Amino acid sequence: MAAIRIARDEDAAAIHAIYAPSILAGVATFETELPGVDAMRERLRARLKHYPWLVWEEAGEVLAYAYAGRFRERAAYDWIAETSIYVHANAQRRGIARRLYGVLLDVMRRQGITQAVGVITLPGPASVAMHEAMGFTPAGVWRQCGYKLGQWWDVGVWQKELQVAANPPAAVTPFPQLSPAQLQALLESRR
Numbered sequence: 001m002a003a004i005r006i007a008r009d010e011d012a013a014a015i016h017a018i019y020a021p022s023i024l025a026g027v028a029t030f031e032t033e034l035p036g037v038d039a040m041r042e043r044l045r046a047r048l049k050h051y052p053w054l055v056w057e058e059a060g061e062v063l064a065y066a067y068a069g070r071f072r073e074r075a076a077y078d079w080i081a082e083t084s085i086y087v088h089a090n091a092q093r094r095g096i097a098r099r100l101y102g103v104l105l106d107v108m109r110r111q112g113i114t115q116a117v118g119v120i121t122l123p124g125p126a127s128v129a130m131h132e133a134m135g136f137t138p139a140g141v142w143r144q145c146g147y148k149l150g151q152w153w154d155v156g157v158w159q160k161e162l163q164v165a166a167n168p169p170a171a172v173t174p175f176p177q178l179s180p181a182q183l184q185a186l187l188e189s190r191r
Contacts, residue, residue, distance in 0.1 A: 002096075004103050004187045007053040007065060012041035014062035015055070018088050027121040027153055028086070030146040050174045051081060052107045054187070056091075056100045063091035066104040071117055078172050079165060080115040081108055097130055105134070105162060106186045112172045114165040121146065122154040136160040 007015065016037045022028040035043070047053050053067035066085040071077050083104060087097050105116055118136055120127045136158035144152040 002056065002058045004054055004056055004100055006183075006187075007044055007048070007055045007067075009041055009044065011055055011062050011065070012044060013037045015044070015065050015086075016040045018062070018065065018086050021089065022086065025149075027146070027148055028124075028127070030121075030148055030153075032148060048175060052104055052111075052175050054100060054104055054107070056087075056096050058091075063088045064096050064100050066097075066100045068104060068108050068113070068116070079113055079169055080117060081113050082117045082119060083108075084118075098133060101130070101134055103186055103189060105160070106189065107175070107178070107183065109162045110173075110178060110182060110186065111175060112170055114161065114163050114169070116160045116162055118158040118160075120156045120158060122156050124156070128156070128158070131158040131160075134160065 016035070019029070019040070020034055023031050023034055044053055047067055047069055051068040051070070054065065055062045056064040064085065064087040066083065068081040068083050071080045071082045083101070085097055085101050085104070108116060116136070117139070118127075118131045120131065122128075122141065137160070139157045139159040141157070142155045145155050146153045
């Protein structure tokens with residue numbers, strides 16, 4: 001049975017294994033050196049202090065993960081977050097990404113985040129299609145901004161309004177402060 005749940009320290013090795021091919025042979029990330037399992041665990045802990053990091057698990061195996069993170073450091077950007085999702089090669093094309101990403105966006109909405117941003121190495125047709133199916137719209141292209149695997153890559157930015165921004169806005173609720181009951185309902189909503 002499949003479950004969407006909050007990532008835990010012990011997921012770091014599985015998350016690292018899902019992420020590694022994108023570092024070594026792909027361009028979904030511009031990271032070029034494997035961070036190691038301990039570094040991944042530290043990233044997970046740091047991110048969960050304010051933002052969601054979710055995993056898709058089947059039969060005790062983590063097959064995908066999605067998380068949100070700070071878009072920019074200035075306080076004026078508190079209501080926008082960048083999103084990322086990675087799915088194990090053996091679990092792609094099963095609808096996992098859309099369901100997991102949908103829950104991530106729901107949790108971000110519950111936190112009071114008003115905008116989600118997806119950053120995609122182009123051409124990236126599968127990622128573009130998934131983001132657009134989730135309601136993201138193109139917001140711009142950074143031309144030849146990343147050099148990896150012997151060539152320059154463009155990066156596209158896709159943006160989704162999660163809710164209308166209030167004026168003035170309420171503070172964003174840090175992820176650990178969300179109601180456990182409401183969070184559980186969101187996690188179970190798209191299995």
